[in-house]
Amino acid sequence: MNKTEIYYFSGTGNSFVVARDIAEKIKGNLISIPSVMDNERITINADVIGIVFPVYYVGLTNIPLIVKQFVMKLDKISTKYIFAVCTYGGGFGSTLKILDEVIRSQNGRLAAGFGIQKPQNAFKKPFENKTKLYNNWKEKKLISIYEYVNAKNEGNFDSDGFFTRPIVTILELMMKSHFLKPFFLKSMNRTTGFPNGSDLTIEEIISLMDRSYHTDEKCIGCSTCSKVCPVHNIKIVDNKPVWQHHCENCLACIKWCSQKAIHGYGELPRGYHHPDVKISDMWRND
Ligand SMILES: Cc1cc2nc3c(=O)[nH]c(=O)nc-3n(C[C@H](O)[C@H](O)[C@H](O)COP(=O)(O)O)c2cc1C
Ligand code: SF4
Ligand code: SF4
Missing domain, CATH: 3.40.50.360 (Flavodoxin domain)
Structure with a gap:
């Protein structure tokens, strides 16, 4: 080969x-x-x-x-x-x-x-x-x-x-339709915290959806979420994660947090990650 x-x-x-x-x-x-x-x-x-x-x-x-x-x-x-x-x-x-x-x-x-x-x-x-x-x-x-x-x-x-x-084909057509696309964008847009009527592109909405992410009192400041974020979108400030708004929505931070301390869009099912993958496999080296 x-x-x-x-x-x-x-x-x-x-x-x-x-x-x-x-x-x-x-x-x-x-x-x-x-x-x-x-x-x-x-x-x-x-x-x-x-x-x-x-x-x-x-x-x-x-x-x-x-x-x-x-x-x-x-x-x-x-x-x-x-x-x-x-x-x-x-x-x-x-x-x-x-x-x-x-x-x-x-x-x-x-x-x-x-x-x-x-x-x-x-x-x-x-x-x-x-x-x-x-x-x-x-x-x-x-x-x-x-x-x-x-x-x-x-x-x-x-x-x-x-x-x-056929179901996925219909779903894709619905998503692209003039009637439903704005509806979906609006509901995603809500997670960004910007006014519903704002005309962000889908790419901008995705990047900003981390505005819905926050931690509860279980956060121990271990910085795992920051280390597994594939796109360096989390800074640790005063032992707490702060999202930087260039998110991919990959859910790594939420799913790899051992304390289940992160909440926001996509938090369910809590803690899912592939069983054959170690956290070190997901670590960024740079
Ligand atoms: C933001 C987001 C959007 C998703 N959208 C779809 C989708 O439209 N259709 C689908 O079949 N799966 C969707 N999924 C599920 C993932 O594609 C699937 O679980 C994938 O295997 C996750 O891969 P990873 O573990 O490498 O991140 C979505 C997952 C996320 C996080
Ligand atoms: S991985 Fe969880 S416990 Fe660790 S810093 Fe991030 S939110 Fe806090
Ligand atoms: S969802 Fe993914 S890209 Fe967004 S902050 Fe969490 S780990 Fe980073």
């Missing part, structure tokens, strides 16, 4: 595990997307590039803001074999198609894309069988992605399951 680099973004570990397992199997380098974002442009020497990330806000953005920015920085990718894996809790809709469009804007193209269902980390999902989802990845999906990518096959754009597909 040619030289491979696997770039990932992850808040609660689902995408990290997927990226780590693929990198191990393919014998590629595992690199966190935030760790390369200080570069103005990013030139990748590997012939094969993997991009692994969670699906956010199907119908609104689909892709985390930082992942889109990462792709927009990629240089000289026209001859690269690029594949992507998105992890999702319910359905990923046109996420891979949207990613392909962003890659094409940089003169590359997505050769293959895969959606991997994982536990929903943003809310408690009834009847979710987490063990089945974890096993399905290890026993089936990892091997099929490895074989597909190792052979440098092209054209796969995994889609949502037979029953989920």
Whole structure:
């Protein structure tokens, strides 16, 4: 296999595990997307590039803001074999198609894309069988992605399951509609604390949603939340976290706080993170 680099973004570990397992199997380098974002442009020497990330806000953005920015920085990718894996809790809709469009804007193209269902980390999902989802990845999906990518096959754009597909398609259309989009934006906007009528873009709203985050008396000032924040969005001031308003909504701070002291948008289910991930795996090194 040619030289491979696997770039990932992850808040609660689902995408990290997927990226780590693929990198191990393919014998590629595992690199966190935030760790390369200080570069103005990013030139990748590997012939094969993997991009692994969670699906956010199907119908609104689909892709985390930082992942889109990462792709927009990629240089000289026209001859690269690029594949992507998105992890999702319910359905990923046109996420891979949207990613392909962003890659094409940089003169590359997505050769293959895969959606991997994982536990929903943003809310408690009834009847979710987490063990089945974890096993399905290890026993089936990892091997099929490895074989597909190792052979440098092209054209796969995994889609949502037979029953989920129509629901997610309708959801995406609803989110994009002139009637419902403003409704969704307004309800998200409420968490920013700005007046409902303000005309912030969806990207601005996402960045500002940390204005709803606050701690209770259980906070012990350990700074774990600051260390796991992939985008340096938390400063510790007087032993308390202070959010800096360039949030990705990844929920890492809320879910990795051992004291369950952080409240705000997306705090349920409390403490979810992938069981095979250690907190040190999520630590930023820079
Ligand atoms: C802000 C936010 C928005 C999300 N939106 C969606 C969504 O639209 N559709 C979906 O299926 N899952 C959605 N999810 C769930 C995640 O995509 C899923 O749990 C993912 O595996 C989490 O990956 P991570 O553990 O690597 O952060 C969302 C999660 C968050 C935090
Ligand atoms: S991780 Fe929790 S306890 Fe530690 S500083 Fe952050 S909010 Fe406080
Ligand atoms: S502040 Fe919390 S939710 Fe926002 S990017 Fe950092 S860890 Fe993620």
